[in-house]
Amino acid sequence: MNAIWQVHSDATPLLDETEAGVLGVTRADPYLVWAVLTRFADLGGPPPGFVPIAIETAQGTTARKLAETVQGKSGIWMSALYRHPAAGLENTRFCTAFVTAAFLDHLKTDLAGMIERFTLAMPVLAGEPPRSDPVPVTNQDKLAHAPRRHGAPKVVVVGACDDAIAFAHAHFYADAAGTDSRVRCFWNQDDPANDAQGLGYGREFLSADIHKRMNDARRDGVIDEEALYRDAGATALARGWTHGTATLDLAAGVDLRRPDLSAPNPNRAPDPPPELVAVQFRQPGRTVRDTSGLWLDAQALDALRYIIARTRDIAGDVSRAFINMSYGYFAGPHDGTSMLECAMDELSQTRACSITLPAGNSNLDRCHGTLSIAKDATEELRWRVLPECLTPSFVEIWLPDIGDSNIEVAVRPPGGGASAGIQPGSVAAWTLGSERLCTVVHLGRGARGKPPMILVALAPTMTRDPNRRPAPSGDWMIELKNANQNSDIEVQAWVQRNETPFGFPVRGRQSRFDDDAYVRFDKYTAPQDYDGPNPPSWIRREGTLSSIATGFQTCVVGGYRKQDLATAPYSSSGFDRAGKPPDRAGPDVAAVSDRSIIRKGVMAAGTRSGSALAFEGTSAAAPQILRKIAVSPPQGATFSTTPRQDTRNKATLQTITSAGVTEQGRKLDADERGRRVSQGNVGAGIVKTPPTDIEDR
Secondary structure: OOOEEEEEOOOHHHOOOOOHHHHHOOOOOHHHHHHHHOOOHHHOOOOOOOEEEEEEEOOOOOHHHHHHHHOOOOOEEOOHHHHOOOOOOOOOOEEEEEEOOHHHHHHHOOOOOOEEEEEEOOOOOOOOOOOOOOOOOOOOOOOOOOOOOOOOOOOOEEEEEEOOOOOOOHHHEOOOOOOOEOEEEEEEOOOOOOOOOOOOOOEEEEHHHHHHHHHHOEEOOEEOHHHHHHHOOOHHHHOOOOHHHHHHHHHHOOOOOOOOOOOOOOOOOOOOOOEEEEEEOOOOEOOEOOOOOOOHHHHHHHHHHHHHHHHHHHHOOOOOEEEEOOOOOOOOOOOOOOHHHHHHHHHHHOOOEEEEEEOOOOOOOOOEEEEEEOOOOEEEEEEEEOOOOOOOEEEEEEOOOOOOOOEEEEEEOOOOOOOOOEOOOEEEEEEEOOEEEEEEEEOOEOOOOOOEEEEEEEOOOOOOOOOOOOOOOEEEEEEEEEOOOOOOEEEEEEEOOOOOOOOOOOOOOOOEEOOOOOOOEOOOOOEOOOOOOOOOOOEOOOOOOOOOOOOOOOEEEEEEEOOOOOEOOOOOOOOOOOOOOOOOOOOOEEEEEEOOOOOOOEEEEOOOOOOEEEEOOHHHHHHHHHHHHHOOOOOOOOOOOOHHHHHHHHOEOOOOOOOOEOOOOOEOOHHHHHHHHOHHHHOOOEOOOOOOOOOOO
């Protein structure tokens, strides 16, 4: 049996009658269309109940008004974070909900005109069974009461959204004796108990709960952390290192059991360490961490709103939460119009929070391309998909937002059998029997961003399900024809992130673009990390900035090496040119992410008190900048504008002489000089951060 292409200007023939409603949605989410077309095969199968979505309400409708409108209705539920918003967030428009298919009917009746767009927020499961802990959508409670912090002259609250966070670690103690934790509120979204009051899913520990658990786990004056986390259901903390613990340590970790060695007088009383609010993201399963980012819109927005609400409970209604979220993804509009970026900008504009994000680590991954297509001409993308990949792969092709951009797309699998030209407004599927191995969604402007986007989604190239066929690995060719007779156009394409994170069983394998003209290595055989002028290939390092880090208000941090101040080769780049896209040239600043070319990473806490490991990447750089903003703000910082701008004001570009010699006397070639001072790579420059308590000095 051979696979065949089905191309329809109206995708209704590809759908059951009950599924066709997704096509009637204004600005439909291409990933929702893909999920429905493939019967949710890579998302755990057709959902039997409620699924999470992220929502932007229409102008004139607030998230609070929407939550009040849907209260008690079937097919949609919203948490107390939106029904009873924190002070200052009453007029915000971005929110989340859990919905069933009946939600689509509500959009035509009682919710008509109230919702601008919504995105699906289900994780990729890589063949794992879906979680069996449904969200209790009857919970109409308010959040549990969190006590106000009294007595401190200045209460600074640092928040973290990440995976497993060791909330009883010694670096988060409230005192040297370890009688309490500075983590005042901890929402474990991953806990299957789903009894968090007002939140709907996960489990919440407030300061009294954490204090009791720490004391109950004390044995001969020492906390038995293994027993504490086991009893708390924090199974993810069984590993010796977790991303969440390391980032929170770099953001606000303090070892109160020893003097502050960085202070001029080690015997002086240190400033009070910040209070902490932490959120642990909900993972698809115990051995899966989805890197596609499909789930992030809803969980991250809930997490940010929760941290703001708890910060204002702890420190007052005009307090500001300083939040680090060291997550990032490859594909997206990269113009600040994705759902999560708009939501973060909105929250930041209320001055309820300051958010720090990593620039990303994909500079060398060959996952971004720029194609200039002359009118009535055709250009081709070569997409190399690896074998034995248990997760789906995605390419997003973002078209210029010029109204009528008449682009036809055709896809040719390995071995031939290309599709016909897929016109704007069409959906296509490469079908083998009843399975859709490749889906192309070309519906124009959708829910994932403002410009039009073409989504190419490919099934896994290996499956452990004997009843499912894998897609072929190899070179998939994507042809783009500019059928616009009036002008040339430029399109941007990104391969979505799909690698397996450290510490998890291998499931995803990162696909990439490929081009014979791409220069991978420099003349010294080191990885070439800078495009340079007039690059020979359409594959570009520029524009690899994380797709959630191109907004207007967040502080985005790249990475550099401490020893020679060189930009880390993996640190993602912006566009470094005005107008393409118009919003962000690159990261705002860069912080240390490697100690030297040999000593990778910076030291950060492991999950057990007393342990430390090297933590590499811009995920390690971002929390150091947050620490400088929140714990030890730059001298003279008033935050009259934003901490992002104050941080940029304190950054310095590296000094390189006209002869190309660094401060250390090293001579650089033109490309390395350009990368070290490029706005697309280091923003306003580097920020020198002090060593952490466990850094070697």
